Amino acid sequence: MTRIAIVGGGPAGISLAYFLKGTKIDATVYESLDNVGLKPCAWGLMKGIENYIPIPKESIISEIKGFKIYLDGKLLYDVRKRENLGYIIDKPKFLRILGEQVDLQLKSKVQEVNRKEKDEEKNIIKINDKEEEFDKVIYANGHYSLSKDYTIPAIQYITDYKIDPEIVEMYFFSDLLGYGWIFPEENGSKIGIGGYATVDFLKEKLKKILTGNTKKFEGARVTDYGIIEDRLENGNYIGEALGTVYAVTGEGIRPSIISSKIMADSILEGKDFSKEFKKSNLYFSMQVHAKIIKSSKGKNSIKGLERVLLKANPDLVLKFAMGDFTKLDLLKLFGSMII
Ligand SMILES: Cc1cc2nc3c(=O)[nH]c(=O)nc-3n(C[C@H](O)[C@H](O)[C@H](O)COP(=O)(O)OP(=O)(O)OC[C@H]3O[C@@H](n4cnc5c(N)ncnc54)[C@H](O)[C@@H]3O)c2cc1C
Secondary structure (H helix, E strand, O other): OEEEEEEOOOHHHHHHHHHHOOOOEEEEEEOOOOOOOOOOOOOEEEOOHHHOOOOOHHHEEEEEOEEEEEEOOEEEEEEEOOOOOEEEEOHHHHHHHHHOOOEEEOOOOEEEOOEEEOOEEEEEEEEOOEEEEEOEEEEOOHHHHOOHHHEEEEEEEEEOOOOOOOEEEEEEOOOOOEEEEEEEEOOEEEEEEEEOOOHHHHHHHHOOOOOOOEEEEEEEEEEOOOOOHHHHHHOOEOHHHOOOOOOOOOOOHHHHHHHHHHHHHHHHHOOOHHHHHHHOHHHHHHHHHHHHHHHHHHHOOOHHHHHHHHHOOHHHHHHHHHOOOOHHHHHHHHHHHOO
16 A cells, blocks of 8 residues: 655645545545644635535535625625525534544644655655654645745634625725635624735725624735646645645635645556646636736736726626636736736
């Protein structure tokens, strides 16, 4: 049996172990914390993911059927669909249920060791200070493994403010490359914001949409760089540690799980992960998102995105947001901005 260590028990790490379960691979997930799903997150999971992994019914809080988009406080879109666009999930419960089906070791902090013996690279890691050797080590340790050059801050308040459980709200501001959100949850909502700004600036902006009694305030950084090419070449990274977060929307759960599926298939079929990943639609759509953010950053303006928000067909905006677009869709949306 090939022994694989997976570092990190987030959506990427746990789903990779899930995809490898019952195969010739013996995979163990090492998670440093005493539970899964503790990292701050708004728990929105977009549709399409069911084609990769089952979403246990008990972990679904609500189905998303529509969205509202605001620019500088003005409602631009109020779209409600018949079909399901995604879910609000109880992410810790979702990960716990999957985690019960795989070999998951909690309270297991991993340190990279990597040692060469007789010119041979050894896959040695320290798990709670004890060295262990594996056939392969996969890093699924999220933004924790990245410097601030690759990530932006995101904060959120959990409040008792009740919104329609089927609707997600997104708030754009002319002076922020990023956006705010109100996502429903079981007993209220998550009201947050992330972007290229200081936490103080974000807090100030968030005051414009913050409502209800605060139950909790939390924050984390989120990768906003696109795929990190040297990590892709290295072939041992998946999920947010590889950069699989849509830069424009901040969506990271679904792409992280898809990256794990590509990794699992590559391992099982003896293929090169980096080559397989580069062939995927995920890679193409991630790079386009990243390019748009880089272009806005370069110009120090969100004018391009603003133009799209003000003029575009909502169905096209949705396709773009979901990463499900063609080159023609891009041309219609952004014109010469990115082509
Ligand atoms: C405020 C906020 C809101 C968000 N909202 C959404 C949303 O609504 N929808 C969405 O799709 N995405 C959202 N995201 C992004 C999403 O949370 C992440 O992209 C996603 O969780 C990435 O999954 P991952 O498994 O790659 O990494 P993570 O979920 O970060 O998991 C990594 C795990 O590795 C563990 N770890 C780290 N270092 C070590 C170590 N040395 N040893 C052992 N374990 C280690 C960590 O404890 C963690 O559990 C949000 C992010 C933030 C910050």
